Amino acid sequence: MTTVALHALGRDDGPPASTASGTRARDATGPSRRVTGLSLAALLVSTAVLYLWNLSANGWANSFYTAAIQAGSQSWKAWFFGSSDMANSITVDKPPASLWIPGLSVRMFGLSPWSVLVPEVLMGVASVALLYVITRRVLGHWAGIGAGVVLALTPVAAMMFRFDNPEALLILLMIAACGALLRAAETGRLRWMIAAGLAIGFGFLAKQLEVMLIVPAMVLVYFAAAPGSWLRRIGHLLVALGSLIVGAGWWILAVTLWPASSRPYIGGSQNNSILELTLGYNGFGRLSGNEEGSVVPGGGMGERAGRFAEMGFGQGGPGGQGGPGGGPGGGMWGQTGIWRMFDAEQGGQIAWLIPAALIVFVAALVVIGRAPRTDRRRAFLLLFAGWLLTMAGTFSFMAGIFHSYYTAALAPAIAAVLAGSLAVLWPRRGKVWVRVVLAAATWATAGWGFALLARSPEFVGWLRWLVLVVGIVAGGLLLIGPGARWTHRVATVAAAAAIVAGLAGPTAYTIDTVATAKQGSIISAGPSVDGAMGFGHGGHGPGGRGPGGRGMSRAGQPMGQLPPGMTMPGMSMPGMSMSGTNGEGFGGMGGPGGGLLTGSEPSDELTAILRTDADKYTWIAAAVGSNEASGYQIATGYSVMPIGGFNGTDPSPTLAQFKQLVAQGKIHYFIGGGREFGEGQGFGGGSSGTSAEIREWVESTFTSTTVDGVTLYDLTAE
Numbered sequence: 064m065t066t067v068a069l070h071a072l073g074r075d076d077g078p079p080a081s082t083a084s085g086t087r088a089r090d091a092t093g094p095s096r097r098v099t100g101l102s103l104a105a106l107l108v109s110t111a112v113l114y115l116w117n118l119s120a121n122g123w124a125n126s127f128y129t130a131a132i133q134a135g136s137q138s139w140k141a142w143f144f145g146s147s148d149m150a151n152s153i154t155v156d157k158p159p160a161s162l163w164i165p166g167l168s169v170r171m172f173g174l175s176p177w178s179v180l181v182p183e184v185l186m187g188v189a190s191v192a193l194l195y196v197i198t199r200r201v202l203g204h205w206a207g208i209g210a211g212v213v214l215a216l217t218p219v220a221a222m223m224f225r226f227d228n229p230e231a232l233l234i235l236l237m238i239a240a241c242g243a244l245l246r247a248a249e250t251g252r253l254r255w256m257i258a259a260g261l262a263i264g265f266g267f268l269a270k271q272l273e274v275m276l277i278v279p280a281m282v283l284v285y286f287a288a289a290p291g292s293w294l295r296r297i298g299h300l301l302v303a304l305g306s307l308i309v310g311a312g313w314w315i316l317a318v319t320l321w322p323a324s325s326r327p328y329i330g331g332s333q334n335n336s337i338l339e340l341t342l343g344y345n346g347f348g349r350l351s352g353n354e355e356g357s358v359v360p361g362g363g364m365g366e367r368a369g370r371f372a373e374m375g376f377g378q379g380g381p382g383g384q385g386g387p388g389g390g391p392g393g394g395m396w397g398q399t400g401i402w403r404m405f406d407a408e409q410g411g412q413i414a415w416l417i418p419a420a421l422i423v424f425v426a427a428l429v430v431i432g433r434a435p436r437t438d439r440r441r442a443f444l445l446l447f448a449g450w451l452l453t454m455a456g457t458f459s460f461m462a463g464i465f466h467s468y469y470t471a472a473l474a475p476a477i478a479a480v481l482a483g484s485l486a487v488l489w490p491r492r493g494k495v496w497v498r499v500v501l502a503a504a505t506w507a508t509a510g511w512g513f514a515l516l517a518r519s520p521e522f523v524g525w526l527r528w529l530v531l532v533v534g535i536v537a538g539g540l541l542l543i544g545p546g547a548r549w550t551h552r553v554a555t556v557a558a559a560a561a562i563v564a565g566l567a568g569p570t571a572y573t574i575d576t577v578a579t580a581k582q583g584s585i586i587s588a589g590p591s592v593d594g595a596m597g598f599g600h601g602g603h604g605p606g607g608r609g610p611g612g613r614g615m616s617r618a619g620q621p622m623g624q625l626p627p628g629m630t631m632p633g634m635s636m637p638g639m640s641m642s643g644t645n646g647e648g649f650g651g652m653g654g655p656g657g658g659l660l661t662g663s664e665p666s667d668e669l670t671a672i673l674r675t676d677a678d679k680y681t682w683i684a685a686a687v688g689s690n691e692a693s694g695y696q697i698a699t700g701y702s703v704m705p706i707g708g709f710n711g712t713d714p715s716p717t718l719a720q721f722k723q724l725v726a727q728g729k730i731h732y733f734i735g736g737g738r739e740f741g742e743g744q745g746f747g748g749g750s751s752g753t754s755a756e757i758r759e760w761v762e763s764t765f766t767s768t769t770v771d772g773v774t775l776y777d778l779t780a781e
Contacts, residue, residue, distance in 0.1 A: 099204050103195065106208055110191050110215040113577060114184040114224050119176050120580040121225060123697055126662025127584055127709060128162065128227045130693035131155050133174050134702070135166030142166045144318070146327045147689050150681045150702040153715050155689070156331030156344065158314065160268035161229035174697070179227055186231040187224025190238055191215050194475055197242040198482060201443045206486035213478035218572035218588035219412035219467065220474035226581060229270045230471045236266035237277055238475050241446055244281050248442050251290040253299055260303035264310015271345045273472065276457055280449025288442035315341075328715035330689070330708035335715070352462035396465045403459040404470065407594035411515050412587060413470040413477070415569045417455075418511055419504040420477050423484035424448050426500040430487050444483050451476035467587050492554070493545050502538040505561045509534020512568040522590040523571055534564035583661040584690065584709075663694030663734075666771040670698045673732065677701045681729040684775075685721070687711045687754045695734065704730065707754040718756040725778045733761045735774030 094102070123129040127147075134149045135142030141151055145159025155162070165182045172178040191211045199207030214220060223230040240262035247255035259281065266274030282300060289296050318326065318337045332340040340346075397408055405414050424444060431441050454473055458465065491497045509531050516527035540557035543550055572589035587595070663686070665673070673695060677683045685704035686692040692705035706721075707713050716724065724730050735758070765776040 094204055102204070102208055106195065106211050106215070107188055107192055110211075111184065111188050113215070113573070114187050114221065115181070116577050118180055118184065118225060121180060122176055122580065122582055123662060123694075124176070124180060124225075124227045124582060125584055126582075126693040126697060127689050128155065129179055130662075130689070130696045130703075131159075131162050132165045132169055132179055132227065133697055133700075135159070135162055136169035136174065141327075144327050147330065147692070147705050147708070148682070148696060148702040150704070151327040152682070152702075152704045153328040153689075153708050153713065154330045156340065156709050157229055157270060158268040158337075160265055160314075161227075161232045161270070164232070165227060174700075180225060183224055183227055183231040186235045187215075187220070190224070190231075190235045190475065193235070193238050193242060194478060197238065197245060198443075198479055201245070201439045202483050202486040206482045209482035209485065210475075210478040212566070213416065213481060214474050216566055216569050216573050217413065217415075217471075217474040217477070218569055218576055219471045221573045222576045222581060222586065222588040223468055223471040225577070226586065228468065230468065233266055233269045233274060234472060234475060236262045236269060237274060237450075237472065240266065240274075241277065241281065241450070244285055245439070245443060245446065247299065248285050248289040248437070249439055251295075253302060256285070256299045256303040257306045260306030260308075261310040264307045264312070267307075267311035268314055271341050273469075276454045277450045279453055280446055283449065284442050284446045287445075288437050288439075290437055328708075328713065330713055330715075333714060349463035349465070350457070350461050396463065399460050399462060401459055404455050404473075407518060407592050408467045408587075409470055411518065411568075411572055411589050411592055412467045413473050415512060415515060416477055416481055416508060416565060417451075419508040419565065420451070420481040420484070422500060422504040422507060423488055424480050426497065427484035427487040430491055430497070440483070440487055444480060444487075447476045447479035447483065451480055466585050468585075489558075492541075495544065498542050498544065501561075502541045505534055505538040505541060505564060508561075509538070509564045512564065516568055516571075518592045518594070519590045520593075522575070526567060526571055530564050530567050533560050533567075537561040537564055585660055660690065662690050662697070663692075663773075665695055665698050665773070669770045669773055669775075670695075672770060672775070673699050673703075674701065676731070679728075680731045681724075682731070684732040684734050685730050685757075686734040687758060691734070703734075706757055707752070711754045712752060714753045716757075717753050718760060721757050722760070728779060730778050733758075733765070733776040733778055735762075735767060735776065 093099075131141070131145055131147050131154075134146050134151075138146070138149045138151065140146070141149055142163065143159065144151065145154045145157065145162050147153055147155055164186075165179050168178045168182050169175075191214050194214055195207040195211040197207075198210040220234070223234075240259045243255045243259035243262060246252070247259060263274055263278060263281075285300060286293070286296050289299070315337055318329070323335055328335050329337050329340055331344045333343075397403070398406065403409060404417065427444055428441065431438060431444075434441060451473060454476070458469060458473075485501075488497050488501060492501065512534070513527045513531040516522070516530065537557050537560035540553055541561065543553050543557075545551070545554070575590050576588040673683050677699065681702065682704040683699060683701040684692075684695055685706055686695065687706045688711040689705035689709045692703040696703040704716075706716070708715065721730075761776050761778070765778060765780060767774050767776050769775070
């Protein structure tokens with residue numbers, strides 16, 4: 064299917080555009096077919112090798128999604144709904160599209176890290192190939208190669224193309240949607256607008272409203288650049304809207320009309336509603352910070368945000384307050400504001416080439432100047448720049464849950480804007496002001512790369528100086544104007560040096576990412592960074608991720624361990640302690656019992672106990688939170704009920720429902736793990752939440768036993 068899409072997007076089936084208008088950027092003196100084929104093959108093969116290298120080190124990656132993939136490989140119903148368990152008690156907190164392809168892979172090849180993660184790698188390679196095709200059509204072969212290289216070597220994108228979060232499918236579908244829209248704007252053919260709408264619709268089924276952030280740019284570019292009357296263009300946009308609704312709506316309608324009693328509970332919602340999940344927890348709540356069902360009631364932080372900032376969560380510094388989830392003063396999810404994409408958390412993930420991309424983009428628009436309204440180069444640049452600015456702006460100011468790996472969705476836009484703009488400027492370097500712009504972009508990239516690498520002083524310490532020196536020299540050489548025979552060689556050397564200065568930093572980060580195991584619900588690319596929150600696994604140095612993947616706070620304290628003399632009354636979550644099962648990490652970032660952010664890792668003895676008489680039960684066990692349940696399910700191959708979903712805060716099942724299932728003999732064990740309740744009102748519902756009620760009832764009704772540090776309650780014991 065990918066091959067057909069690439070062929071279609073790359074085929075010239077529309078009316079030829081005027082060369083004079085600048086809408087067709089094909090160069091008759093361009094590379095030969097052999098050079099084109101070899102360079103493209105080198106790009107795609109090297110990308111595949113890079114992403115496949117050391118892939119098994121990621122293990123089950125995000126076990127929250129891996130458990131759902133496992134469930135879908137055994138139950139078609141679980142596959143369709145995206146259930147966390149084969150018995151369909153509750154879904155993940157996203158629509159299931161990103162689980163469908165790896166679910167089929169596991170069904171065919173059995174459950175293993177490779178069968179789960181190779182489909183993500185293939186989607187990454189397909190994304191690079193598709194971006195190449197789209198860019199080549201408008202701006203030539205080498206622009207396409209450049210865009211593909213930048214995308215492939217963006218650290219956070221490389222990380223997510225090796226991980227089982229929804230980002231890989233989301234990115235592929237967003238690129239496909241933009242490619243289809245550009246074909247529609249070129250040819251005026253309605254079928255391409257229908258394809259663009261369907262791609263956005265299926266992107267919605269991967270990560271809901273995030274895909275909609277590129278729609279404003281798509282609408283404006285099509286209306287501004289497509290052929291035909293304005294009334295015809297509006298009609299095409301309306302048809303595309305209809306196809307978008309169809310692409311996403313068929314699944315939403317099926318879930319809405321399906322009797323709630325015979326489908327899983329919609330994880331992440333508080334009322335078992337996919338619409339509530341879309342507009343609330345995964346929608347506008349992410350913007351306002353009022354995410355009902357999050358680890359914080361209503362998303363509001365108040366005094367607890369300041370306490371979390373003192374621990375190093377977020378970037379507000381000691382005592383940081385701010386609004387819900389962040390704000391000017393920082394908070395749980397970091398400081399919001401215009402510089403968020405460049406801060407310690409996000410800078411090394413995505414921002415290496417953003418300054419250069421914006422500089423050359425403005426200059427490229429000036430070069431294009433008064434070209435006809437339908438100019439393909441302008442449409443291309445405005446589309447991807449609109450994607451970049453809209454999405455980066457939203458990420459920068461959203462007050463709710465935000466993680467640095469979200470920025471992977473910016474990578475294709477940065478790559479396209481940078482490569483496309485340079486393709487427009489390079490042939491015009493005979494003009495002094497164009498050479499000045501190219502030099503300025505090179506110097507800005509080198510200086511910013513130096514600053515980013517300096518944030519990790521123990522990581523390849525000499526590299527930042529190489530980037531700075533090479534960048535300064537490259538910028539100086541770019542100022543030399545054409546005229547003498549040797550200046551062509553100088554320009555070639557300058558371009559090569561500028562590429563080295565721009566890509567050395569992100570390449571080093573990407574290689575570090577590939578070489579380091581990435582596991583858990585919150586991960587980051589590259590080495591540890593001074594001042595970063597450091598949730599991810601692996602890494603080196605202070606202020607980031609410590610040995611064994613233990614998270615370190617900004618103050619240098621292990622995540623979840625309080626600074627000396629500090630107590631945190633009332634800061635517990637349902638079924639979670641601040642120290643985890645072994646004192647290592649926020650919400651149990653380690654140990655056999657798992658926690659809020661990482662899956663459980665049961666011993667062989669515990670796995671054998673859970674598997675005993677497993678066929679007699681619908682669920683061999685129940686545990687609070689999806690991550691804690693996930694490891695037991697993956698290890699045993701049988702359903703484990705995740706009480707309360709991901710955060711442990713969803714009202715599924717209720718205490719009455721749980722008691723009924725126990726009375727019917729459908730659940731064998733309750734796994735107490737090591738995540739204990741704190742005193743008073745916990746901040747995901749605490750002692751009043753349904754998960755807390757269930758645990759309290761189990762503890763008061765059944766006798767516990769401990770196996771390898773994990774507390775078990777046999778719910779079938781008399």
